[in-house]
Amino acid sequence: MAVMSFFHNPHRFMAGSKWPAWGFTLLGVVLIVVGFGIGFFRTPEDFQQDERARMMFVHVPAMWLCMFSYAFMVGASFISFVWRHALADVAAKSAAPIGAVFTAIGLMTGSIWGYTTWGTWWEWGDARLVSVLILFFIFLGYIAVWQAMETPQKAARAAAILCLVGAVNIPIIHFSVEWFASLHQQSTFMTTDNKTTAEFKIPMYLAALGYLALFGGVTLLNMRAEIMKTRADILLQRRQAAD
Amino acid sequence: MSASFSVFVRELKLAWSGGGGAALPVGFFAASASMTPFAVGAETEALQTAGPGVMWIALALSSLLPMERLFQADLEDGTLDAYAGSGVGMEGIALAKTLAHWIATGIPLAILSPVLWIMLQGAPEQSGLIFLASLVGSLAFFFFGSIGAALAAGMRRGGLLIALVTLPLYVPTMIFGAATLDAAANGADWAGALMLTASASLFGIATAPFGAAMALRTAID
Numbered sequence: 001m002a003v004m005s006f007f008h009n010p011h012r013f014m015a016g017s018k019w020p021a022w023g024f025t026l027l028g029v030v031l032i033v034v035g036f037g038i039g040f041f042r043t044p045e046d047f048q049q050d051e052r053a054r055m056m057f058v059h060v061p062a063m064w065l066c067m068f069s070y071a072f073m074v075g076a077s078f079i080s081f082v083w084r085h086a087l088a089d090v091a092a093k094s095a096a097p098i099g100a101v102f103t104a105i106g107l108m109t110g111s112i113w114g115y116t117t118w119g120t121w122w123e124w125g126d127a128r129l130v131s132v133l134i135l136f137f138i139f140l141g142y143i144a145v146w147q148a149m150e151t152p153q154k155a156a157r158a159a160a161i162l163c164l165v166g167a168v169n170i171p172i173i174h175f176s177v178e179w180f181a182s183l184h185q186q187s188t189f190m191t192t193d194n195k196t197t198a199e200f201k202i203p204m205y206l207a208a209l210g211y212l213a214l215f216g217g218v219t220l221l222n223m224r225a226e227i228m229k230t231r232a233d234i235l236l237q238r239r240q241a242a243d
Numbered sequence: 244m245s246a247s248f249s250v251f252v253r254e255l256k257l258a259w260s261g262g263g264g265a266a267l268p269v270g271f272f273a274a275s276a277s278m279t280p281f282a283v284g285a286e287t288e289a290l291q292t293a294g295p296g297v298m299w300i301a302l303a304l305s306s307l308l309p310m311e312r313l314f315q316a317d318l319e320d321g322t323l324d325a326y327a328g329s330g331v332g333m334e335g336i337a338l339a340k341t342l343a344h345w346i347a348t349g350i351p352l353a354i355l356s357p358v359l360w361i362m363l364q365g366a367p368e369q370s371g372l373i374f375l376a377s378l379v380g381s382l383a384f385f386f387f388g389s390i391g392a393a394l395a396a397g398m399r400r401g402g403l404l405i406a407l408v409t410l411p412l413y414v415p416t417m418i419f420g421a422a423t424l425d426a427a428a429n430g431a432d433w434a435g436a437l438m439l440t441a442s443a444s445l446f447g448i449a450t451a452p453f454g455a456a457m458a459l460r461t462a463i464d
Contacts, residue, residue, distance in 0.1 A: 134411045141408040148398045157461035158394045162408060165390055165454050169412055176415040179439070180422065 010227050013087055021220035028214025035206030043199045055113040056200065061208035062106035063132070065215055069099025070135060072219075073142070074167045077160035087223070089156035092163060093146055094222030098215055100139035107132060127177040134173050138166040152230075247335035250326070254343030265309070265347040272305035272352050276359040287364045294363030295424035301359075302352060302377055302420075303413050306384035309348050310405050313340060313389060314396040314455075318462055327463050333456035341389040341452070349381035360424075369427045372437075376427075379441045380420035386447030387412040393458035416443040 039057035076092035079085050110129070115121045123129060145162055149155030258265045276298050283293040317323045317340075326336050356377035357370035365373070391409035395401030419439040426433035 130414075134414060137407065137411050141404070141411070144404050144407055145394060148395070148401065148404050150397070154397060154461055158397075158458055161390075161454060161457050161461070162394060166411070168450075169414075173411070173414045176418045176439075180418045 010087065014224065014227060017220050017224060021217055021224060023217070024213045025217030025221065028210045028212070028217055031206055031210030031213060033210075035203045035208075035210055039200075039203035039207065043203055052113065052116045053200070055109055055116075057203050057207050059106060059109040059113055060204055061211045062102045062109065064208055065211045066099055066103040066106050066132065066135065068212070069095050069102060069215060070139070070167070070170075073099065073163050077163040080156060081160045081164070089152075089160070090223045090226045091219065092159065093156075094219045094226060095215070096139060096142050096146070097222070098218050100136065100143065102211070102215075103132060103136040103139060107136060127174045130177045131170055131174045135166075135170060138162075138169070142166070246329065246331040247339045250331075250336055251339035251343050254340050255347060258343060258347030265344075266351065268305040268308040268348050269351045269355055271308055272301055272355055273359065275301040275304065276363065279363060290364040291428060294360070294365060295428050296421050298356065298359055298363060299380070299417065299421040299424055302356065302381060303384055303410075303417060305352055306349065306381050307388055307406055307409060309344055310388040310392040310409065311395070311402040313344055313392040314459060314462075315392075315401065318396045318459075323459060323463055327460070333459050334452045337389060337393065337455035337459060338448075338452040341385055341455070345382055345385040349385050350378065352381050353377035365428060372427050372433065373424065376420055376423045376433075376437055376440060379437070379444050380416055380423075383416040383420075383440065383444035383447045384413060386444065386451040387416070389451050390454040390458065393455035393462070396459065397462035416440060416447075419443055 036057055040054055043054070073092045073095050076088045076095070080088035080092060107129075110132075111121050114123065142159055142162055145159045146155050149158055279294060279297045280290060283289045283297070314323065314337075317326075323336075327333065353374055357373045360370065360373045361367050388405070388409050390412065391405040394408060395405045398404060419436055419442075423433050423436040423440055425431075426436055
């Protein structure tokens, strides 16, 4: 609560966020480079999947982060909806394109991985794949709502409603697709094995931390840009009013 | 309650007096389902395989069509402001309007669906079931659609946005309803799938008016 009321003042946010924004972005890039570097060049081949398993270092953190981004947006939308916190709107709006990009990366790499390993680009019976695809559409709808509304205040409310509705929707979709899959008697597409060794885990966690830092950094940068844009708009309006 | 009911009656009268506007989605439903043979081939077997699914998609898209005007007209001419000022809960208004539009458009869609079913080489004995499934399914489509309709009410060119926002909400109903039709076509047990479709519409009726009301209150102030 204290943090929330502290950042209710955009000036305080702008003063406090400049270095964290660039710091996290830089840290994210470094961690991703190191994580991918270890994963691609140092980690030995997986005995079953050989070189293809290296896709994991790009794919798995992207999937984690796409869910994290959406959870972040749901949290921010909730705060914005309940307490009308202006900065929470900006935070949710700023996180959306990044989440959408993570989802797209996850879907694409997952699809390529699936093709090289299981021989299929896409499997409609798999609840995880389909729910992530729907999540991607919800991200797009969310971004579209922000762009379609006339005033930022209305857009913020509408987008927050959509985000919360989507949060209810995703688990329902997940379960209905599972039911749909069992109806069509398809074998499960992915099996989770816990054999992943430390050699795989370390670069994966590094990459995931890098994605997370990049998410935080770019979200902060987006938020700062958004606030500056609002300020510029207000200054412009004042100048026009003075003329 | 009585205020919501008079809104409901007013909506029904408007829907049926407005020069046949409520019938347009029905025409779209018939026309889009009739495109199926040109896309999948006119052979009986091909139609029987693809028919149920295509019909269900056509039903979903036809249910999306009236959504653009569901709240927009009332927002533009100030009716919604009057409702908001009257102290009636916006949830009741959303429920009444969606239900009225479903009666004006959704029920005709369901009445037409057995005809399209038979045109797509479905077994005529299943007509009753197809009517029931379409009735229940379009109810879910209308209510989930009302959230998107309320969100897009205050926007110009909101129609496409409604589709983008609403189609993800349609997924469960899409799966259950198409599974009902599929089971009917293959002579399998359809009762479970139909009940799941019904549960989707009950969930929609119970929750969607609240989401739509939140969005409408945003659009008004």
